[in-house]
Amino acid sequence: MKKGFIFDLDGVLCFTDIYHFKAWKVIADRLGLPFDEKVNDRLRGVSRMESLRIILSLGDKTYTDEEQLAMATEKNEIYRTLLNEMKPSDVSNEVRETLEELRNRGYKLSIGSSSKNTPTILEKTDLAKYFDAVSDGNNITHSKPDPEVFLKGAQFLGLEPSECYIVEDAEAGIDAGVAGGFTTIGIGPAAMYSKTHHPISTFKDLLNYAK
Ligand code: BG6
Numbered sequence: 484m485k486k487g488f489i490f491d492l493d494g495v496l497c498f499t500d501i502y503h504f505k506a507w508k509v510i511a512d513r514l515g516l517p518f519d520e521k522v523n524d525r526l527r528g529v530s531r532m533e534s535l536r537i538i539l540s541l542g543d544k545t546y547t548d549e550e551q552l553a554m555a556t557e558k559n560e561i562y563r564t565l566l567n568e569m570k571p572s573d574v575s576n577e578v579r580e581t582l583e584e585l586r587n588r589g590y591k592l593s594i595g596s597s598s599k600n601t602p603t604i605l606e607k608t609d610l611a612k613y614f615d616a617v618s619d620g621n622n623i624t625h626s627k628p629d630p631e632v633f634l635k636g637a638q639f640l641g642l643e644p645s646e647c648y649i650v651e652d653a654e655a656g657i658d659a660g661v662a663g664g665f666t667t668i669g670i671g672p673a674a675m676y677s678k679t680h681h682p683i684s685t686f687k688d689l690l691n692y693a694k
């Protein structure tokens with residue numbers, strides 16, 4: 484019997500995935516790399532430095548660790564400028580009402596995001612109040628597809644992985660959920676992924692799994 488839901492943030496609760504794309508595009512364009520939305524899909528759920536490695540692999544030049552760190556730092560500065568514009572209305576009523584209803588039905592809710600910017604996003608969008616726990620890029624050493632962020636989320640909720648659903652838009656996130664022994668629910672690109680246990684087409688469909 485399930486007792487909790489662990490939510491990815493970017494691309495599930497809010498659409499910061501578009502901001503990630505815009506910020507990486509500045510760096511990729513300057514380097515002359517063919518970075519498009521298809522490549523961007525491969526960055527979903529993976530850490531900042533791993534995202535950069537994927538983008539740089541589009542070309543054949545190598546960069547020192549210092550150069551790579553400078554690029555990732557610049558991307559994050561651009562991304563944070565975009566985040567600054569975020570406001571509560573950037574989260575849909577459908578998401579808010581569904582989170583509220585899951586709480587009313589007695590489920591424990593946690594965030595399970597690779598992003599180190601999670602606290603800023605939760606604050607800007609006024610989403611923090613729905614969650615009993617937050618597991619994010621600041622409390623992990625291995626990013627998705629490693630299950631660490633979800634295992635910590637379950638632990639923070641006091642639940643076993645078998646008692647939690649993972650809600651994800653990324654293949655890397657579904658892989659992480661499966662590896663951790665969770666039941667996965669996929670939305671957006673993850674709804675089309677073969678390893679997803681339960682695909683959904685819209686956020687409120689989650690209520691079908693929360694009797
Ligand atoms: C994930 C995003 O939520 O966070 C990835 O899907 C991103 O695209 C990762 O790379 C890390 O984010 P941040 O905010 O720590 O750079």
Ligand code: MG
Binds near residue numbers: 494653
């Ligand atoms: Mg995501």
